[in-house]
Amino acid sequence: MNPHLAQLQPYPFEKLRALFAGVTPNSQYKEIKLSIGEPQHPTPAFIIDALANGLKGLANYPTTQGIPALRQAIAAWCQRRYGLELNPETEILPVNGSREALFSFAQTVIDPSKGKAPIVVSPNPFYQIYEGAAYLSGAVPRFLNNLPENGFAFDYSALSDEEWSRVQLFYVCSPGNPTGKVLSLDDWKTLFALSDKYGFVIASDECYSEIYFDEANPPIGGLQAAKLLGRSNERLVMFSSLSKRSNVPGMRSGFVAGDAAILKKYLLFRTYQGCAMSPPVQTASIAAWNDEAHVLDNRHQYREKFAACTPLMAEVLGTGMPDASFYLWAKTSIPDTEFARGLLEHYNVVVLPGSFLAREAQGVNPGANFIRIALVASLAECLEATKRIRHFAQQL
Numbered sequence: 177m178n179p180h181l182a183q184l185q186p187y188p189f190e191k192l193r194a195l196f197a198g199v200t201p202n203s204q205y206k207e208i209k210l211s212i213g214e215p216q217h218p219t220p221a222f223i224i225d226a227l228a229n230g231l232k233g234l235a236n237y238p239t240t241q242g243i244p245a246l247r248q249a250i251a252a253w254c255q256r257r258y259g260l261e262l263n264p265e266t267e268i269l270p271v272n273g274s275r276e277a278l279f280s281f282a283q284t285v286i287d288p289s290k291g292k293a294p295i296v297v298s299p300n301p302f303y304q305i306y307e308g309a310a311y312l313s314g315a316v317p318r319f320l321n322n323l324p325e326n327g328f329a330f331d332y333s334a335l336s337d338e339e340w341s342r343v344q345l346f347y348v349c350s351p352g353n354p355t356g357k358v359l360s361l362d363d364w365k366t367l368f369a370l371s372d373k374y375g376f377v378i379a380s381d382e383c384y385s386e387i388y389f390d391e392a393n394p395p396i397g398g399l400q401a402a403k404l405l406g407r408s409n410e411r412l413v414m415f416s417s418l419s420k421r422s423n424v425p426g427m428r429s430g431f432v433a434g435d436a437a438i439l440k441k442y443l444l445f446r447t448y449q450g451c452a453m454s455p456p457v458q459t460a461s462i463a464a465w466n467d468e469a470h471v472l473d474n475r476h477q478y479r480e481k482f483a484a485c486t487p488l489m490a491e492v493l494g495t496g497m498p499d500a501s502f503y504l505w506a507k508t509s510i511p512d513t514e515f516a517r518g519l520l521e522h523y524n525v526v527v528l529p530g531s532f533l534a535r536e537a538q539g540v541n542p543g544a545n546f547i548r549i550a551l552v553a554s555l556a557e558c559l560e561a562t563k564r565i566r567h568f569a570q571q572l
Contacts, residue, residue, distance in 0.1 A: 183311040187304060188532040195513055195529070196520055205524035208553060208561040212528075213353065213503065215423045216552045217477055220470040223424060226463035233455025240452045241443060242270035249465040250431045256468075257385075258400040266436040267409070269443055270453050270461070273428040274383045274417040278347070279309045281413070284445045285377050285438065286344050288314035294344040299330070301354055301534035301543040303381065306347040315344065319537040324494075324507075328357035332370065334538050340374050349381040351388070351395050354533055354548040355505050356498020358388075364401035371411050377438065380414040383430070386421040386471055388500040389479050395500050399434055409434045413442075420502070421471055422464040429453065429461045478502050481551045485562045489549070492569035504549040505530070509572055512547050523564035 186194075192211060201207065241247070247264035254260040254268075262268055271277035286294055296310035300319035310317040318335060322328040335343075348367065350359040359367075371378055380398030388395055396404075398414045417430035432439065446452075453461070464470075486497050486504065494507030508515040512529035519525050530546030549565075551558050 178312070180311045180314065184308055185304075188528060191532045192516075192526075192528060195517055199517055199521050201520050201524040202522055203524075205564065207524045207526065208557050208564075209526045210550045210553065210558070210561055211526040211548075212552075213420075213550050214425055214552060215420055215502075216554070217423045217474060219423050220464075220467075222467065222470075223422060223427075223460050223464050227427070227456050227460035230456035230459025233459060236455060238452040238455050238458065240447045242453055243455075243458055246270055246453075246458045246462050246465075249462045250433070253465045254399075254433060257394070258397050258403075260399055260403060260433075262399075262433055263436065267433055267439060269432045269439050269446070270458065271415075271430050271432055271446075272451055272453055272457075273419060273425075274381060274415040274430040275305055276428075276451065277415055277430065277432050278303070278305050278379065278381060279312075280445065280449060280451070281379055281415075281432070281442060282309035282313040282315070282345055284442045286310075286313035286315050290344075292342055295339060295342045297335070297343055297346040297376075299347070299349055299352065300537050301530060301546075302347070303349060303353050304533070307535070310345075317535075318343075319535050321537055321540060321542045322352065322355055322357060323540075323542050328352065328355040329363065330367075331538075332366070340370070343374055343376040345377050345379060346371070347379050347381060348398070349384075350398070351382075351384040351498070351500035353381075353384065353501065354503045354528075354530065354543075354546075356384075356501040356503055358395040358499035359401075361396060361401055361404060364396070364398065365405055368402065368405065368407060368412075375411070377411045377413065377435075380412065382414050383417040384420055384501040385416065387475065387478055387502050389475075389482065389497070391472075391475075409436075411435060411438070413438055418461060418464050421474070423470075423474060424460075424464065427457055427460060429457050429464075477555070478551065481555050481558045484555065485551060485558050488562050488566060492566050493547075502551050504551065506547050506549055508545050508547055509569070510545075512543070512545055515547055515568075519565065519568050523568050525561045525564050525568075527565075
């Protein structure tokens with residue numbers, strides 16, 4: 177067996193099942209599940225229709241690179257959204273959701289033969305795929321804490337110069353999961369300078385990029401930041417997804433874009449991996465990337481929920497409006513695991529303990545005494561959950 181598998185921790189939701197073992201939820205309340213970042217808004221009908229209309233494509237083997245029409249639709253969206261002029265032949269690659277791409281990308285760019293063990297840098301708390309990708313590529317993860325007292329910004333001084341010299345890949349998530357932090361242009365400038373100095377690749381996870389609250393100020397993307405700073409896309413790749421944007425998490429559709437030289441090697445890797453996107457999904461993805469009306473409606477629904485729930489939640493928990501994304505990152509007065517377990521037992525609301533999303537680094541687990549609340553249910557359910565969370569917190 178691959179010895180690196182022994183380095184993996186149980187996934188957060190496995191930990192959650194173990195935490196809740198033996199808990200009997202209060203039967204007076206219907207379960208409200210706000211633990212997983214799974215959009216619960218209806219999938220737009222036109223995407224379902226496009227998927228059905230693409231079923232004739234099942235008679236053909238799909239190519240790993242995807243059909244030209246899909247890459248062109250993605251390029252057109254990148255131009256509208258970010259002002260980018262990407263070559264759909266060399267700078268865009270469709271993938272089966274950002275999750276599998278974020279994982280397999282590390283297997284492409286990490287070179288474990290270079291002296292000491294290579295390092296993959298990750299935010300902390302973080303999306304667990306980053307850690308698994310690091311270990312299974314033969315690298316070791318290093319975590320940079322994102323703490324509220326520092327505005328959830330990176331503290332780059334946490335790594336020594338010797339460690340920076342071993343960094344080969346840096347995962348950044350903006351808007352962040354779970355903090356909702358959006359990197360500014362100055363933040364990107366600092367990160368680019370480090371990449372130039374030490375030669376590492378930046379993997380920019382932007383799957384929450386279309387869930388934001390101010391239509392006049394959408395989150396800046398990594399490739400957009402590079403363009404604004406007069407840079408090329410060298411050593412920079414972005415990952416995007418339809419799951420949150422278009423409420424199609426089960427469709428598994430996204431893309432990777434950026435450095436053409438890296439994507440050429442990544443395409444070679446994926447060709448052997450055998451992970452081409454299904455033809456009907458490609459057809460539906462074209463329809464989704466070409467439409468913005470449903471995305472505006474989606475944001476409106478999240479905006480309503482955050483406006484209604486955040487002030488009420490902030491009265492009993494340490495939280496506030498995130499920069500973007502659909503999570504509230506809320507500080508608790510008792511250990512996060514105790515809070516989550518008690519909330520389920522007494523009020524049948526499921527949230528995720530923050531410590532499950534982080535690792536101890538620099539002497540602290542930055543997820544400890546936090547819970548992640550995903551406002552993915554309906555407005556009515558989110559308000560009901562907020563009411564229950566308030567009652568529980570007030571009783572502590």
